[in-house]
Amino acid sequence: MFKKISDFIKWIGDHFKGMLFLLILLIVFMPTSESKLKPANLQEIKLSGPIMDADKVLKEINEAQKDDDIKGVLLNVNSPGGAVPPSIEICYAIKELREHKPVIAYASGIMASGSYYASIYANRIIANPGSIVGSIGVIMESPNLERLMDKIGIGTQVVKEGTYKEAGTPTRKWTPKEREELERLTKDTYELFVSDVAEARGLEVKNDKAYADAHIFSSKRAKEVGLIDEVATKSSAKKQVAELAKVKKPVWKEKDKFEAFIESLGTESILKLQGYFYGLKSVLF
CATH class of the missing domain: 3.90.226.10 (2-enoyl-CoA Hydratase; Chain A, domain 1)
Structure with missing residues (x-):
C-alpha cells in the first residue's frame, strides 16, 4: 500500500509541469461568457x-x-x-x-x-x-536582540555621523533621544492620517479618540x-x-x-x- 502511495506521489512529481501546463491551457482557452x-x-x-x-x-x-x-x-x-x-x-x-x-x-x-x-x-x-x-493608527517596532547577540557572542561595529542615524536599530535598546525621535515621526504620521480621514469623511479632528486612536x-x-x-x-x-x-x-x-x-x-x-x-x-x- 505504501509503495502505491509512494509511486503515485512520484508520478505527480514527474508530471507536475505537464499537468500545470494543461491546466493553464484549459483556463486560457475555456469558453468565454457572452x-x-x-x-x-x-x-x-x-x-x-x-x-x-x-x-x-x-x-x-x-x-x-x-x-x-x-x-x-x-x-x-x-x-x-x-x-x-x-x-x-x-x-x-x-x-x-x-x-x-x-x-x-x-x-x-x-x-x-x-x-x-x-x-x-x-x-x-x-x-x-x-x-x-x-x-487608524501608526506603529513602528523592532526587536531588541542585544541579549541574544551577547549570548552567542556576536557584536556590532558602527561608524556613523548624526545623532539619530541608528534610531530604530535592533542590535540594542534605543536611547531616550532615539525613542523620542521615533515617537515624533509616528505622531506626525498619525496626525496626517487623522487629518485626511477627517477631511474625507466630514469628521472633527478633535474627536479623533472616538473614530481613530487605533x-x-x-x-x-x-x-x-x-x-x-x-x-x-x-x-x-x-x-x-x-x-x-x-x-x-x-x-x-x-x-x-x-x-x-x-x-x-x-x-x-x-x-x-x-x-x-x-x-x-x-x-x-
Whole structure:
C-alpha cells in the first residue's frame, strides 16, 4: 500500500509541469461568457493582503480612469494595512479617479489601517456585516536582540555621523533621544492620517479618540462613528456603483483568465502568510 502511495506521489512529481501546463491551457482557452462580447462599463479593483507596494493597484486605477467605457469602479478591500507611502499613493489615486467617475469602496473582510486610508476618498464606503474596519493608527517596532547577540557572542561595529542615524536599530535598546525621535515621526504620521480621514469623511479632528486612536470596529460600530456609510453585501455595493454611474445594463470588466489565475495563486499565498505574520496588526499603518 505504501509503495502505491509512494509511486503515485512520484508520478505527480514527474508530471507536475505537464499537468500545470494543461491546466493553464484549459483556463486560457475555456469558453468565454457572452457578456465579454459586450464592452465592459464597470470595473472591480481588488486591494488584498498587506500593502507593501502600490504599483499594481495604481496601474489598474490609472487604466480605469483613462478607459472611457468604464463608468464606475468598485474598490474591493480585504487588507490589514501596510507601509505608509503606498497606502497614501492609493488614497490619492482614488481621490483623483473620483473626479472622473464614481468609486465605491467595499470592505469584504478587513479594511484597516493603510487599507482604510486608501479607501477614504471613495464616493461611498460600504462594509460587509462581518468585516473589520478602522485601526487608524501608526506603529513602528523592532526587536531588541542585544541579549541574544551577547549570548552567542556576536557584536556590532558602527561608524556613523548624526545623532539619530541608528534610531530604530535592533542590535540594542534605543536611547531616550532615539525613542523620542521615533515617537515624533509616528505622531506626525498619525496626525496626517487623522487629518485626511477627517477631511474625507466630514469628521472633527478633535474627536479623533472616538473614530481613530487605533480602535478596531465591527462594521456596525464603524458606521456609528462615521467611518463607513452603509453595512451591506457586495451585491448591494455593485448595484450602487451602477446607479451612481447611471449604467442601466451593467457589464463588469473581466480580467484575462491566465492573469486572474496567476493573481489568485499569489493572493492566496499572501493571505495565508498574512494570517501567520500579521493578524490584525499592520506593518506601519
